[in-house]
Each structure stands twice: as C-alpha cells, then as structure tokens.
Amino acid sequence: MPAIRGEQIAALAITEPDAGSDVAGITTVARRYGDEFIVNGRKIFITNGARCHWALVVTKTDRDRGHSGFNLLVVEKGTPGFEVTRTLKKLGMHSSDTAELLFEDCHVPVANLIGEEGEGFKNLMWELQGERMIAAAGAIAGAARVFEYTMEYARNRKAFGQPISNFQVIKHKLVDMGTKIASVQAFVYQTAKLWDQGEYPVREISQAKLLATQVACEVADEAIQVLGGHGYMSEFPVERAWRDARLARIGAGTDEIMKEIIAKSYGL
Ligand SMILES: Cc1cc2nc3c(=O)[nH]c(=O)nc-3n(C[C@H](O)[C@H](O)[C@H](O)COP(=O)(O)OP(=O)(O)OC[C@H]3O[C@@H](n4cnc5c(N)ncnc54)[C@H](O)[C@@H]3O)c2cc1C
Structure with a gap:
C-alpha cells in the first residue's frame, strides 16, 4: 500500500456540513450503475483533504437508508467530479490542512470499494x-x-x-x-x-x-x-x-x- 509506505497521503471523509457526530445521518450518495458508483455529496473538516492523493469517502446507497446502506469508496484526486472547494482556517493543528470536498456525479469504479458492499458502517x-x-x-x-x-x-x-x-x-x-x-x-x-x-x-x-x-x-x-x-x-x-x-x-x-x-x- 503506497499510503502505508509513506508514498501517498490519504484522507478519511466522513463528516458533512449537516452530519458530524451522527454518522448515520450523512447524505453523500453513491448509486451503483454496473461497474461504477456515481457519488454525489459534500464533506467538511477533512484532514489532508487538500493535499491527499486519495480519499476514503463514506457514502450511502440511498439517503433514507440507515446503517445497512454504507459503502467506503477510494476516490482518487483528479477523478472528474471530485473537487476541493475550500481549505479551512482553524485554531490549531496548522501543520495539517482541513478541507471541504465536493462530489458531483463523480464516477468511481466498483473495484475501489473497500470491504463488502453495504458493510461500510x-x-x-x-x-x-x-x-x-x-x-x-x-x-x-x-x-x-x-x-x-x-x-x-x-x-x-x-x-x-x-x-x-x-x-x-x-x-x-x-x-x-x-x-x-x-x-x-x-x-x-x-x-x-x-x-x-x-x-x-x-x-x-x-x-x-x-x-x-x-x-x-x-x-x-x-x-x-x-x-x-x-x-x-x-x-x-x-x-x-x-x-x-x-x-x-x-x-x-x-x-x-x-x-x-x-x-x-x-x-x-
Ligand atoms: C481540525 C479538524 C479535523 C477533522 N478531521 C476530520 C477528518 O479527517 N475526517 C472527518 O470525517 N471528519 C473530521 N473532522 C470532523 C470531526 O470528526 C467532527 O467535527 C466531530 O465528529 C463532531 O461533529 P460536528 O462538528 O458536526 O459536531 P456536531 O455533531 O454538530 O456536535 C455539536 C455538539 O453537540 C454534541 N452532540 C452531538 N450529538 C450528541 C449526542 N447524541 N449527545 C450529546 N451531545 C451530542 C457534540 O458532542 C458537540 O458538542 C475534523 C474536525 C476538525 C475540527
């Protein structure tokens, strides 16, 4: 794994503008179409979000589904539809960046799914x-x-x-x-x-x-x-x-x- 070898920087994108502590309340959706997921949603406060090579994005198959519809997807920087919209200023931890991310019709191969489908939570x-x-x-x-x-x-x-x-x-x-x-x-x-x-x-x-x-x-x-x-x-x-x-x-x-x-x- 390049990230474990220290060659690449990863980010973990769980938190959203309207869901932090309540992880089950996230609304970023990844719908599956054949060999791809199409991701739509926003993430906030993501450490390494600006400088990462890829983010592990926490998504749901459906906004109304609870714990059972979660998928963890590796989304690489540069994938069309994956944008860093803002780097946030903060009180401390100035040596790490904290970013806001946007996913708009972002196509992610099913091969980038981590773990079993639906077992993400x-x-x-x-x-x-x-x-x-x-x-x-x-x-x-x-x-x-x-x-x-x-x-x-x-x-x-x-x-x-x-x-x-x-x-x-x-x-x-x-x-x-x-x-x-x-x-x-x-x-x-x-x-x-x-x-x-x-x-x-x-x-x-x-x-x-x-x-x-x-x-x-x-x-x-x-x-x-x-x-x-x-x-x-x-x-x-x-x-x-x-x-x-x-x-x-x-x-x-x-x-x-x-x-x-x-x-x-x-x-x-
Ligand atoms: C510098 C920084 C870096 C971060 N990095 C990442 C990252 O890399 N990836 C990522 O996904 N997230 C990241 N986060 C987000 C962080 O995990 C969330 O801020 C945190 O989980 C709280 O969520 P919230 O900010 O939405 O607060 P809220 O969930 O809105 O909570 C607000 C207040 O209400 C309280 N509260 C909420 N629910 C309950 C409850 N059931 N009972 C009692 N009190 C409750 C909280 O404890 C808190 O005091 C980062 C945050 C910061 C500040």
Missing part, C-alpha cells in the same frame, strides 16, 4: 476504535512532553529571588500534571494491550480517549499558567500545545459521544 466503526486509541496515546504523550518542558522552565525561571518551582502552588500544579499523566498513561497502555491481544474493548478505548484528551488540555492550560506571559507567546511551545490539544476532544468522536458510548456499555 460496521467497518468504519471498527476503524474509529483504532483512531481513538491513537488519539488517546498521542494526547497523553503530548501532555508528557508539555509537563517535562514546564517542569524544566519552572526550575529555571526566577521570581522574588528564587526558582518559581520553589513555590508550593507551582509545585502542586506540577504534581497534579504528573499524577494525572501517569495514571492516564497506565490506562492507555492497559487498553492498548487488550487491543493488541485481539480484544475489541470499546468501553476502555472510549474512556482512554475521553480521559487522555481532557488531561492533555488541562496540562497545556496549566503549563501556560506556570510560564506566565511567556506561555502565551508563540515563541514558547506551550501556546501551540494548548491550541493543538483542543482538537482531540472533538475529532474522531467528541467527549459527549465518548460518554454516550461508555453509558451504553454500562447498559444505561
């Missing part, structure tokens, strides 16, 4: 578990880097004739950061191990994603406080961490959706 939900696991691991690893940087800064920054790390209030902030990171990191590793052993731990993955991404935001926010005015400046890395961390509480399923999934797993 199930396959997508499986993929999202992996994405959430990666989001959890990335968030907590980022938080650990911010914590280390902040501790070092506090040891070197002097106020009232002493390092600010001597002040109990600063020490406690650092202790809270380190303690939260250590506990969530352990849970993320434990969940990754279950996944690695072939289990499908949806509850734990959702909990790991929820917790790790929230802790990453809390840590970045406290880091800015410890750095004071420097923390707010772009030349210091915590400002970027604060902006970048925020996305993970929205992308690949919001905090609220994670809580819905966890609640369901408890039979609530």
Whole structure:
C-alpha cells in the first residue's frame, strides 16, 4: 500500500456540513450503475483533504437508508467530479490542512470499494476504535512532553529571588500534571494491550480517549499558567500545545459521544 509506505497521503471523509457526530445521518450518495458508483455529496473538516492523493469517502446507497446502506469508496484526486472547494482556517493543528470536498456525479469504479458492499458502517466503526486509541496515546504523550518542558522552565525561571518551582502552588500544579499523566498513561497502555491481544474493548478505548484528551488540555492550560506571559507567546511551545490539544476532544468522536458510548456499555 503506497499510503502505508509513506508514498501517498490519504484522507478519511466522513463528516458533512449537516452530519458530524451522527454518522448515520450523512447524505453523500453513491448509486451503483454496473461497474461504477456515481457519488454525489459534500464533506467538511477533512484532514489532508487538500493535499491527499486519495480519499476514503463514506457514502450511502440511498439517503433514507440507515446503517445497512454504507459503502467506503477510494476516490482518487483528479477523478472528474471530485473537487476541493475550500481549505479551512482553524485554531490549531496548522501543520495539517482541513478541507471541504465536493462530489458531483463523480464516477468511481466498483473495484475501489473497500470491504463488502453495504458493510461500510460496521467497518468504519471498527476503524474509529483504532483512531481513538491513537488519539488517546498521542494526547497523553503530548501532555508528557508539555509537563517535562514546564517542569524544566519552572526550575529555571526566577521570581522574588528564587526558582518559581520553589513555590508550593507551582509545585502542586506540577504534581497534579504528573499524577494525572501517569495514571492516564497506565490506562492507555492497559487498553492498548487488550487491543493488541485481539480484544475489541470499546468501553476502555472510549474512556482512554475521553480521559487522555481532557488531561492533555488541562496540562497545556496549566503549563501556560506556570510560564506566565511567556506561555502565551508563540515563541514558547506551550501556546501551540494548548491550541493543538483542543482538537482531540472533538475529532474522531467528541467527549459527549465518548460518554454516550461508555453509558451504553454500562447498559444505561
Ligand atoms: C481540525 C479538524 C479535523 C477533522 N478531521 C476530520 C477528518 O479527517 N475526517 C472527518 O470525517 N471528519 C473530521 N473532522 C470532523 C470531526 O470528526 C467532527 O467535527 C466531530 O465528529 C463532531 O461533529 P460536528 O462538528 O458536526 O459536531 P456536531 O455533531 O454538530 O456536535 C455539536 C455538539 O453537540 C454534541 N452532540 C452531538 N450529538 C450528541 C449526542 N447524541 N449527545 C450529546 N451531545 C451530542 C457534540 O458532542 C458537540 O458538542 C475534523 C474536525 C476538525 C475540527
């Protein structure tokens, strides 16, 4: 696979202007005519949408069909009818592009169908578990880097004739950061191990994603406080961490959706 070898950039196009958390509510339609699907619809907030070589586009055979009519189609850039209509400006994650895509009578060969016809929803939900696991691991690893940087800064920054790390209030902030990171990191590793052993731990993955991404935001926010005015400046890395961390509480399923999934797993 060229994408896995790092030779091509892929995008995953699920979200639409009128359907984000409610994936079953998408309206991009792919109707089959012989050896081809004809795709019509719009996607929004698509990471790598502008620079990708191809997008995995989540479609339905019919707008009124629910989970059973989903197809995942590889649509290559340059296919007539596949257009990048806008690159969106955003708060953080400036090293990746986020685009709006349009599909207008876009002909896609049936050979580009990933998985069985009609089974797209199930396959997508499986993929999202992996994405959430990666989001959890990335968030907590980022938080650990911010914590280390902040501790070092506090040891070197002097106020009232002493390092600010001597002040109990600063020490406690650092202790809270380190303690939260250590506990969530352990849970993320434990969940990754279950996944690695072939289990499908949806509850734990959702909990790991929820917790790790929230802790990453809390840590970045406290880091800015410890750095004071420097923390707010772009030349210091915590400002970027604060902006970048925020996305993970929205992308690949919001905090609220994670809580819905966890609640369901408890039979609530
Ligand atoms: C920078 C960025 C990159 C992204 N990259 C991609 C990408 O590559 N591919 C892709 O397909 N999508 C991508 N997304 C989209 C992202 O997955 C969605 O934004 C996210 O799933 C939420 O959907 P929404 O924005 O439509 O919010 P909505 O679904 O409109 O939700 C709005 C609010 O209502 C809450 N809410 C919704 N339903 C419920 C419920 N049942 N119970 C309680 N609360 C609820 C939400 O939690 C949220 O707080 C990206 C988004 C961003 C910001």
